[in-house]
Structure formats: C-alpha cells, structure tokens
Amino acid sequence: MKLNKLKRQYIPFMRAGLQTMIAYRMNFLGFVIGGLVYCFVMYYLWKAVFTSSGGATFMGFSMTDMVIYLFLSNVTGQLTFSSASNDIGEEIKDGSISMRLIKPVNTDLSYLATELGCSLMKLIVFALPVIVGLEVYRFCVFGMVEFQPINFLLYLLSILFAYLISFRVNLCFGFVAFYVKNLWGIGILKNSIINFLSGALIPLAFMPEWLKMILEYMPFASMSYTPVMIYMGKYDVNEMIFRLIMQLVWVMITYALSRIIWIGAVKKLSVQGG
C-alpha cells in the first residue's frame, strides 16, 4: 500500500528525469564526448608511460587494466553524477528554495527520483555500450571472454550506493550557496576534489601508501573507486563484502549529514525571511 503510493508519487519525477535527458540529449552528448576525449588523452598518456617504463605492468596495473579503469571510471562518474549541488545552489541564490518546502512530497526523494531517471537513461544509451566495447576489447586482448556476470551485478549494486553517496555529498556542497555566490567556481573545485579523492583521475593504488590508506576509507573512494574495482575483479570475496558494507555506512553517514545541514538551512531561511 505504502509502496504503491510511493510509486504513484515518484514515478512521474523519474519520468520527468528521462524526458529531461531526451530534451537535453545534446548537452549530455557534449559531456559524454568531453569525457571520452579525456579518456583518450589519458589512454595515450598511459600508453606512453607503459612504453617509457618498459614493463608489462605499472604498479600492479597492466595496460588492459588501465584502459578498463579509465573508461569505467568515466562511465561510473557519469552514472553517479548528481547536479543536486547546482540545482539547490541556484534555488538558494534566487530564493525559489522556499517553493520546495511547500510541496507535499519529500523534497530529497523527488530530486532523487528525477536524477535516477536520468541515470537509468545514461545506463542504457551510454554505459552499456561502453561496457560492451570494453569487453570486446578484453576479448581481443586475451582471446577469451573475461566478462563476469556476478561482478557486473555487484557493480550495479555498488553504483547505486555510489550514487546515493554522491547525491548527498553534492547536496552538502549545494548548501555552500548560502555563503558564496560563485557556484561555478565551487563546481570546478568540487569536481576536481572529487575526481582526485575518488580515484577517478589516478587509481588510488598508485598513491603513496599513507594517502591510499586515508582515501580508501573516505566517502569519495566509495563514489567511484569501489564499484570500478569490483567490476574489474580486483577484490576477493571478503574484501568485496567489506567494501560494500563500507559504502552502505557512508550512505547512512552522508544522509545524516545532509539532513543536519538541511535542518540548519531551513532555520537560516526562516531567519532571512526568504
């Protein structure tokens, strides 16, 4: 009964997300191509690195691993992308955030549903083709099918967690708009920090041991590194379970954190009268 109501209330938001994706398909294409360009630059850079180092592996990664890692990180980044920080930020800036408070639906959930709609679309039209491409590439290199259905399914689960964390972290960033107006600058800052700390730029395995230790336990690793590692089969069963549980813990912590900030924000709103 409750589920039914939930479905009725939030499915429209999800559908709106899907439609937004279609309406802004060219924008999306721009980001996809931008991301792929970046992957190719990195691909050639790594190729040069492998050539220069002369070895078949570089810090435990083969060139094939590297290719999978690069593209999969990009796909993961696209799927877990959340524009919540921008949207919330803009709403804070122009004051329309008060409109959010008067709607009879849970504001976070409506956002979430819309973005999940977007992500679903990205999964179908972008992520799956890239993954198929990567598997074909692996097949060509090794001469056999390397695809692990279990890992793929766990990857999807892990991505869902990653998205939830990303959504909450982004929400927290969005509240910065209460204090600074330069959302564009904040966006750049946020992206580059997340890119670095989540291992999307450089695999965490390449970092100095102490830094790696810290980063692996931070929420950012859960946003990209963990799902990619799971897909690549770099974790054994125990570690995999451990990482998934850690993701879940971060989902809860970031949820609590964003709620606390939100409650503070509502107070601040009523003080500003806005």
Add this chain to the structure above:
Amino acid sequence: MRRALKIYRILTIQNLKRLMEYKADFLTGAVSFLIDQAIGIAFIFIIFSQIPQLAGFSFEQIVFIYGFSQIPKGLDHLLTDNLWCVGYFIVRKGDFDKYLTRPINPLFHVIAETFQVDAIGELVVGVGLICYSAPNAGLCITPLSMTLFVLSVPFCTLIYTAIKISTSALAFRIKSSGYIIQMVYGMNEFAKYPTTIYSNVIRLFVTYVIPFALTGYYPVLYLITGEDPLFNIGGVVIISVLFFALSLMVWNQGLKAYESAGS
C-alpha cells in the same frame, strides 16, 4: 580603435569594482582553479615517481609543456569568459537583444563585458610551473628564441578565443550551444602533453582541425630544440589568424540568424 580601448578599460574597471563587492567569490573562483590545476600536476608527479622520462621528454620538460599550455588558456579565460554565457544562455533567453541595441560591435561588447579573474588560478600555476621547470628543462635560450616564444603567446590565446567564438556563435542557430563549446573546448586536454604520444590521426586532428596542440606543445618544442621555428612558431601565427578570421565569419553569419526569445 581608441574608442574600443576606452570602452574596454571602462567596462573592466566596472568589473573590478564588482569584484570588490564579492571578494569571497573571487577568492573561491581563483582558489578553485588553482586547486584544479594542482591536482592535474599531482598526477604528473605520481607518474614520474615511477619512470625517468616520458616519450623522450624529461620530467621538467613535461612540466614545462604543461605549465606553458595553461598560459594561453588562462589568458583566454581571463578575457573572453562571457562567450560561455553566450553559448549557454544569453542567446537562449533573448538577452542578446541588449548588445544589438548598442552602437558598438556586439562581439566586442559581449567579450569586453566580462573580465574573469578566476583565471588567475591558471595563470599563477602556469607561470609557477614554467619558473620551476625552466632551469632544468634543457631549454635552448637565445634572444631570438625567447622573442619568438613570447611572441607566440597572444596567437596561442587567439586559438582558444577563435574556437570559443565559433562554437558559441552556433547558439544563434540552435539556441544553446554550451555543450558544443564544452565538447570542443574540452579537447584542450590534448595540449597539456607532447603530441608525439598520440596516434597519427589524433596528432593531425589537434594540430590542424581543433589546433590545441599549437597552444602548448609546438612552441615549447621550439624552445627545447631550437629547431623549425617556421612551423613551431610561424605555424601557430598563421593557423591562429586563419582560425580567428574563420570564427568571425561564423559569428557574423550566426548573428543574422538570431531569433531573440519570447513573442
């Protein structure tokens, strides 16, 4: 020309005044771009902790290329940032009307209106990296090479500007071209590293089609080897001017198709 300079100066002073109103924003912007850059460099450091050279270039040389590539990028960012807004929303929302009701060139007006100090992040990193790496990069420094090298900077910047003008002008026809600017501009990633690491097709592409390689690698290559100034510097000058002329044509054509917004 003198009038244009005067208007530019006045608009820029207005911008700086605005900056003073929002000091926190300026700091956020500049620091953001600074950190963004720093993270890019951390990457190079990590790689070079494992290998002595990359595609025949030493660590210092790679850093020098990387650093130099940020200077034209930063200059263009400093001067023409408003073109992003043209592509993303000025045209779509019909706000371009304003520029058309003023007795100065709309392109000049729209560019002059923004002086984006966020770019200081890129410029500081660029200059910093150049200073850091230059002593050990094995550069071939002569009065001539230095002159030509420095001379290439405005032309490298012009390549960025030309690419942004032509892609933002597409908005006149398709309402919003932000994603196209994003797509094409994003290719400046290629400029950060020696083009020799790329495949032939990509090398030709980033030299002649979207010529970002000219904004970093080639001028530095000339400074490192002292060879082939005709292409490494002359090519930059010719191609950038060509691209700029082309972008003005695209812009003027686009302007005719401008449909404003609303009824």
Add this chain to the structure above:
Amino acid sequence: MIYAENLRKEFTKIVKEPGLKGSFKALFHPHKEIVVAADNISFHVPKGEVLGFIGPNGAGKSTVIKMLTGILTPTRGQCWINGKIPQNDRKNYVREIGVVFGQRTQLWWDLPLLETYSVLKEIYEVSDKKYRERMSFLNEVLELDDFIHSPVRTLSLGQRMRADIAASMLHSPKVLFLDEPTIGLDVVVKDNIRRAIMKINQEEHTTVILTTHDISDIELLCDRIVMIDKGKNVYDGSLRKLKQNYGQMRELSFETDTSEHLTPEKFYKGLNLSGEDLTVKNDKNIFNVRFNSEAIPVGDMLNYTLSITKVKDISVKDADIEEIIRRLYKEGADEIE
C-alpha cells in the same frame, strides 16, 4: 519618421507531442512547423507622436518591435526609421533610438546605478557637458536621485524601470521604444512612469512607440494606436475612434442583500433602453449591468441603480483592451476602416 512596410517574420518551431512517447518521437522525427509571428504589418508614425502598440499575449508585438529596433531581421518587408534601414546600418541606427524591454534590464546588476550611466556615456559617446545636462534632465523627470548610488539589484521594480528608461534616454534618442514599460508595477508607480514618458515626449519631441496591456497607459499617453492580433494588423487609428465603435461598453457590478426584484425588464423600462445597449445578469446577491456608456452615462446608471435598491458594494469594470480586441477580431477588421 517611422515607416513599416509589409513586415513579416517567420520562426521555425519544433513541435513535441506530450509525454515520454512524444519525447522519443521528437528525438527521431522532429516535427517542424513554421510559425508566422508577424504578417504584413504596415504603419507610419510621424515625428513626435506617441504610438500605442497593442494586442493580446503572443500577438506579435515584441516581434515587430524587435524588427524595428534592428534585433530581428524581417523575413519579408522592410522598415525605415529616420531614413535608415535598421538591419543595414545597425551601428549608426541604434545611436538614434532608445529601447526598454520591461521584462529585462540593461543595467549592470551588481553595481551602483550611476556606474551603468557612466559606461553608457562612453558606449554612446556622449560628451561630458552633454552628459551632465542629460543627467540633470533625466533626474528631474524620473527622480533618480534617491537611488542613483544604490546597487541595481537593490532597486524596487518601479525604480528599476525608471532607471532603465533613463538609461535608454541618455544619448537623446529620436525614437524611444518601450516594450511593456508598466508591467508588474502598482498604480502609483505606473502613474509616475506615464508622466515621465509624457514629459519626455513633450519636451524633446521624442517619438515613442510603446506596447502595453494596460488600457490606461494608452488612454493617457497615446495619440494613436496600432492593434495587432495573431501577427496581423487589425486596427490603426485613434483610441477615441476605437472606443466609439467598440469600447463604449461598461460593466458595473453591485453587491446587495437581495437582487431578485432587479429584473432586466425593470431596467429597460426605467431607463428607456433596449437589450442592445444593456444586459443585466442576476446571480443571488450580486448582479451585473453591462451597458453602452454613450446611451447612458455611467453616473446616471449609478444613480438609477442606487435609487431602486440598497447597495453594499460597487465595482466598475472598464472595457479592457483584451475584450475590445476579441470583439474587434470577431467582427472582422474590415468594417472599422
């Protein structure tokens, strides 16, 4: 001064069917449609006239204004203003015009108002002496002094509109285009703006073209109106003439304890009018009288009603412009000319 000749503007629009299915369809087979925003618009405005340009939402008013100001290029037809074709000689042409779009601002949002003027001074190459003269004139007319040092973002809508009009007048344009200059303003501020426009027109003989939805704007300011609907010119002439033909109907609405005794027949008899000039609608304790104000003045109608019943509240409705246009369009544009 201003000649518009057969102006026509077409836009291409992509039509999307509603729903998810429609989105997919539009993705693969975008259905394009040509929309004619303005068609065959011709008129002439002599120097010093204030022309009201009216029509319902989406009629094409702004499109025509944008063609006249050189922002849009007509698909067909041409316009001359001060002997110039806006599209051909844009840079020189715009020196002679001032433009205000009520829904947008050309002021620098974050800076004190005065800064905007000092920038515009350079852009329009106004000399220092002339600038001082202009500022004192505009100050006097638009009363900018109270807020000239405040950042634009802190101005009220009315102040912003005054500031915007001043910005468009700084270079002493010969023609002033005002696109909905009173939109969203309260009555007092509207009145303020109107007086300013009137003064500018009288003292400088500036030709003014303004679009509006507010009939009072037209009544107080305009010598003549051009009305368009669905992109077509439907009326060109004085407001008085238009009202004589179409705008003389008034509506009074009374609130009473009981209105059962107020039958239409009673009114017809009592006032000696026929159904053509008078309709009465009776709804419990509210009743409406629509009448031709030429057949019976509003005052007489009021007196009569008050004499036959006890009235708790009265409201007067003017025949609004939308109503006039609706009727005008229904009856065809030809009859009136």
